Amino acid sequence: MNIIGRLTRDAEVRTTSQDKQVVNFSVATNDSYKNKQGERIEQTTYFDCSYWISAKVATLLTKGTLVELTGRVSTRAWTGNDGQPRAGLNFHTSNIKLYGGSKRTETVQATVQTGSNSTAGKGTEDDLPF
Numbered sequence: 001m002n003i004i005g006r007l008t009r010d011a012e013v014r015t016t017s018q019d020k021q022v023v024n025f026s027v028a029t030n031d032s033y034k035n036k037q038g039e040r041i042e043q044t045t046y047f048d049c050s051y052w053i054s055a056k057v058a059t060l061l062t063k064g065t066l067v068e069l070t071g072r073v074s075t076r077a078w079t080g081n082d083g084q085p086r087a088g089l090n091f092h093t094s095n096i097k098l099y100g101g102s103k104r105t106e107t108v109q110a111t112v113q114t115g116s117n118s119t120a121g122k123g124t125e126d127d128l129p130f
Helices: 055-059 103-114
Strands: 002-007 011-013 021-034 039-053 065-077 085-100
Touching: 021 055, 039 055, 039 065
Parallel strands: 039 085
Antiparallel strands: 002 021, 002 065, 011 021, 021 039, 065 085
């Protein structure tokens, strides 16, 4: 399943009792439709997300960043401090695609992209193959 939305807060890295790291973040998705009276209804759904593959991605996941997530949804239920039943959606993320967001995120993305290119900044014009 894929969802596209914006992060509602900066990602946090947590370490489990088995010394595994998990990145936790929250994403809001928006949907709209017209009801029978022709009024436009806006609906926002919030997902608590977890990503277990690499904690390094947490630096890129900042509030307001637009992301596309691939994974699976699960539900959870609990009783709140006020005694009322509560429910939520968890999204167990297996793939994250960043589309942009805050200036900080764009700067980090640009650094990561140029830093991963092994030929970036090396050589001169004489080294060109044409």
